Amino acid sequence: xxxxxxxxxxxxxxxxxxxxxxxxxxxxxxxxxxxxxxxxxxxxxxxxxxxxxxxxxxxxxxxxxxxxxxxxxxxxxxxxxxxxxxxxxxxxxxxxxxxxxxxxxxxxxxxxxxxxxxxxxxxxxxxxxxxxxxxxxxxxxxxxxxxxxxxxxxxxxxxxxxxxxxxxxxxxxxxxxxxxxxxxxxxxxxxxxxxxxxxxxxxxxxxxxxxxxxxxxxx
Numbered sequence: 017x018x019x020x021x022x023x024x025x026x027x028x029x030x031x032x033x034x035x036x037x038x039x040x041x042x043x044x045x046x047x048x049x050x051x052x053x054x055x056x057x058x059x060x061x062x063x064x065x066x067x068x069x070x071x072x073x074x075x076x077x078x079x080x081x082x083x084x085x086x087x088x089x090x091x092x093x094x095x096x097x098x099x100x101x102x103x104x105x106x107x108x109x110x111x112x113x114x115x116x117x118x119x120x121x122x123x124x125x126x127x128x129x130x131x132x133x134x135x136x137x138x139x140x141x142x143x144x145x146x147x148x149x150x151x152x153x154x155x156x157x158x159x160x161x162x163x164x165x166x167x168x169x170x171x172x173x174x175x176x177x178x179x180x181x182x183x184x185x186x187x188x189x190x191x192x193x194x195x196x197x198x199x200x201x202x203x204x205x206x207x208x209x210x211x212x213x214x215x216x217x218x219x220x221x222x223x224x225x226x227x228x229x230x231x232x233x234x235x
Contacts, residue, residue, distance in 0.1 A: 019097040019195040021223040026069045028189035038184030039234035042141035044142025046128040052156035052181045074120040074154040078221025106150035117215045121153045
C-alpha cells in the first residue's frame with residue numbers, strides 16, 4: 017500500500033513563506049487564496065517566549081470530515097491517502113469547508129488575477145475555469161505526483177514527482193513521501209523524532225505530521 021504524507025519540522029521552518037509562493041505559482045491560485053499557509057505563532061510564557069512558524073493547509077486525513085459532508089462525492093480520498101476534489105462534481109455548497117477542522121478550503125466565485133482583469137503569463141498557463149464557483153484546496157500537487165509516478169519517479173525523492181512547496185523549502189523543513197515505506201524520509205523522520213498532528217483528537221487521522229521536541233512549550 018501507499019500512504020502519502022507531509023512532514024513539517026518546526027525546528028527548521030524560518031517563516032520565509034517560500035512554500036506559500038511556490039504553491040501559488042504551481043497551482044495558479046487567485047489573490048488572497050493560499051493553499052499552503054505559514055502561521056506565525058508565539059509560544060511559552062515571559063521570559064521564555066519563542067516564535068514558531070507552522071506550515072498548514074489540507075491535512076489529507078485518513079477519515080476526512082470534508083468527504084463525509086460532501087453531498088455529491090466530489091471530495092474523495094484516493095487509495096494513496098490524498099484527499100482530492102472533482103471540480104466537475106462539486107456544486108460549491110461548502111459543506112466541506114464547514115466540516116473541515118483545518119480551515120483548508122476556499123470558494124472562488126469569479127476569476128481574479130494579481131494585476132487586474134488580465135492574467136499574467138504564469139496565471140494564464142495555470143488558470144482552470146473548473147475551479148470557479150467550487151471548493152478548492154491543497155491536493156499535494158497530485159497531477160505532478162501522478163505524472164511522476166507514471167514515469168517511474170518516487171514522490172518525495174524526485175523533484176518532478178514531489179509537491180512544489182517541498183521542492184521550494186529553503187531550510188529543508190518540509191518532507192513528503194510514502195509513510196507505508198519504512199525507508200522513506202518521512203517514515204524515518206516520524207520514527208526518529210517527537211511529533212504531533214493537528215487536532216488529532218478529532219479523529220480525522222491527519223496526514224500532516226509536525227516535528228517538535230521543545231518540551232518547555234506547548235502548541
